[in-house]
Amino acid sequence: MIFEQIQNGDLEGIRETIKNGANVNEKYNKATPLHFACYNNSSFEIIELIVSAKPEIDSLSLNNFTPLHTACKFGCSSKVLKLLLSNGANPNARDIEYNCPIHFLCEEGSDLEKIKTIVEAGADIQLKNGDKRNCLHLCALCNSPKEIFEYFLINGANTTSVDSFNLTPLHYSVLHGTTNETIQLLLAYGSDPNISDQVGTSPLLHVCKGIKDGVEIAKTLLFCGANQFLENNKRENARKIAQNNNQTEMCTLLDHFKDFPNPLLQLFVEEKECDLEINVSNGQKIPVHSQIIKLRCGMAIKRTGNRKEKEKEIEIEIEKEKENENVKEIDAFIEKFSKELCLNYEKDEIFKVLKCLYYPDIELSKQCKETAQNVGLSDFVNRSEKKLFFKDLSQIFLLQDKILLNLL
Numbered sequence: 520m521i522f523e524q525i526q527n528g529d530l531e532g533i534r535e536t537i538k539n540g541a542n543v544n545e546k547y548n549k550a551t552p553l554h555f556a557c558y559n560n561s562s563f564e565i566i567e568l569i570v571s572a573k574p575e576i577d578s579l580s581l582n583n584f585t586p587l588h589t590a591c592k593f594g595c596s597s598k599v600l601k602l603l604l605s606n607g608a609n610p611n612a613r614d615i616e617y618n619c620p621i622h623f624l625c626e627e628g629s630d631l632e633k634i635k636t637i638v639e640a641g642a643d644i645q646l647k648n649g650d651k652r653n654c655l656h657l658c659a660l661c662n663s664p665k666e667i668f669e670y671f672l673i674n675g676a677n678t679t680s681v682d683s684f685n686l687t688p689l690h691y692s693v694l695h696g697t698t699n700e701t702i703q704l705l706l707a708y709g710s711d712p713n714i715s716d717q718v719g720t721s722p723l724l725h726v727c728k729g730i731k732d733g734v735e736i737a738k739t740l741l742f743c744g745a746n747q748f749l750e751n752n753k754r755e756n757a758r759k760i761a762q763n764n765n766q767t768e769m770c771t772l773l774d775h776f777k778d779f780p781n782p783l784l785q786l787f788v789e790e791k792e793c794d795l796e797i798n799v800s801n802g803q804k805i806p807v808h809s810q811i812i813k814l815r816c817g818m819a820i821k822r823t824g825n826r827k828e829k830e831k832e833i834e835i836e837i838e839k840e841k842e843n844e845n846v847k848e849i850d851a852f853i854e855k856f857s858k859e860l861c862l863n864y865e866k867d868e869i870f871k872v873l874k875c876l877y878y879p880d881i882e883l884s885k886q887c888k889e890t891a892q893n894v895g896l897s898d899f900v901n902r903s904e905k906k907l908f909f910k911d912l913s914q915i916f917l918l919q920d921k922i923l924l925n926l927l
Contacts, residue, residue, distance in 0.1 A: 522547050525556050530565055543574040550580040557589040557599070566599050576607045583614040591623040597633045601640075610642035617649040625657035631667050644676050651682040655705075659691030665701045678710040685717040693722045699735045703743075712745035719751035727761040727769055734768050741776050 521541050524532040537543065543552055550558065553574050556566045570576075577585045584592075587608040590599050604610060611619050621642040624633050638644060644654045652660075655676050658667055672678070681687055689710040692702050706712065715721045723745040726733045741747065747757040761769040 521545075521552050522555055525552060525561055525565065525569075526559060528561065528565065530562070530568065533565060533568055537568065537572045543569060543572040544578060546578075546580075548581070551575070551578045551586070553586040554578070554580045554584065554589050557586050557595055558593050560594050563596065563598050563602070566595070567602060570602055570606055576603065577609050577612055582616070585609065585612045585614075585620070587612065587620045588614055588618070588623065591620040591627075591633070591637070594627070597630070597636045600633055600636045604637065604640040610637050610640050611646060617647070619643070619646050619648070621646075621654060622648050622652075622657055625654045625663070625667075626661055628658070628661035628663045629667070631664075631670060634667065634670065638670075638674065644671055644674055647680070647682075651680075653677060653680050653688075655688035656680070656682055656686070656691055659688045659697055660695055662695050662697055665698065665704065668697075668701050668704055672704065672708040676708075678705055678708050679714065681714065685715070687711070687714050687722075689714075689722045690716060690720075690725065693725050693730065693736060696731060699732055699739055702736055703739055706739065706743045712740045712743055713749060715749065715751070719749075719753075721745065721749050723747060723757050724749070724751055724755070724760055727757045727764065727766060727773075729764045729766050729769075733766070734772055737769060737772055741772075747773050747776060 521533060521536045521543075524536060545551065547555070551574055553566070553569050553576075556569055577587075579585060580589070585608065587600070587603050587610065589595075590603060610621070613619055619642065621634065621637050621644065624630065624637065627633075647653050648657075653676065654671050655668065655678065658671065678688060687710065689702070689705050689712065691697075692705060712722055715724075723737060723740045726737050726740065730736070737745075750756050751760075755763070758770060758773045761773060
């Protein structure tokens with residue numbers, strides 16, 4: 520009787536049935552009333568009423584679904600998820616295919632509030648399903664919004680994890696229409712653009728077959744260290760694949776990069792005859808990127824005690840660094856290089872990030888971690904004049920180092 524009442528949305532009937540001693544752990548087709556209510560996406564009041572009768576909160580149905588699995592898969596509200604979790608539902612329970620409830624939320628693709636609810640209740644974002652896919656894989660497969668990727672990345676999701684086909688989240692991102700901005704975000708958090716899948720195809724090789732915004736995505740991958748000379752199992756490299764698929768513009772782009780594994784650095788060295796070294800106070804010479812990294816690390820440290828003195832010391836170093844001729848030349852060369860590749864120095868996200876690298880702001884060090892949790896790559900890039908603090912800066916600088924130097 521109770522299953523029919525749930526299907527009909529009969530709140531008062533359910534209340535009376537429970538009051539008369541109905542067994543709330545009774546199963547119909549291996550599902551309890553709570554499973555059935557979640558499957559039907561019943562009203563919160565109905566689900567709350569059933570939960571108040573103290574059913575087995577993690578009872579297993581067909582395919583080893585718990586009610587929380589069912590609620591996540593069939594679209595129940597975040598309010599329902601909170602109700603189940605607050606009554607002891609296991610956020611890391613696995614079904615017969617090793618899916619956790621959060622995996623279904625990722626497949627749903629667009630509800631950040633639900634994802635936050637289950638993560639804050641203890642869901643492990645590193646767990647993989649039976650296909651060895653983690654949350655980032657599933658988000659990429661469903662082309663989730665950037666803010667969902669950003670949330671997982673800020674919370675430490677593994678960007679280089681491979682699934683049963685040796686595909687990374689970056690592979691799926693380029694294959695399923697993720698925006699270039701989101702791809703930059705993945706790279707900022709350590710995605711390796713040179714991991715190949717089980718048939719030897721790297722993300723760049725997939726892009727060269729011809730996808731939406733493929734040339735822009737290829738630029739991002741190349742600037743972040745993608746090796747165009749990697750070959751798939753058919754002995755085809757990026758240039759060969761682009762040519763076979765009549766991707767003329769892609770071929771032109773690859774030709775610009777072909778002689779320089781790290782084109783920006785190589786061209787700068789050749790044109791300026793500069794070894795990218797700078798003088799430091801003790802008379803030694805060190806690579807300019809090492810000095811900048813040193814300054815950045817100093818800014819990223821959360822100050823305590825002699826905070827003002829330390830900030831002043833770093834601020835002086837930064838001001839001195841801005842006068843360094845090499846830094847000025849690098850900045851000018853970035854602009855020239857962008858024009859040679861027909862990139863827009865003022866608008867292209869990559870070059871905005873590059874510019875931030877050489878002109879750090881002491882204000883970065885003053886932002887608290889609470890603020891950082893709500894700041895994404897696009898905030899840092901698009902509003903660089905405000906110099907927003909991004910996590911502990913190490914991740915955003917990882918992208919910059921990959922773009923410029925490919926050394927870290």
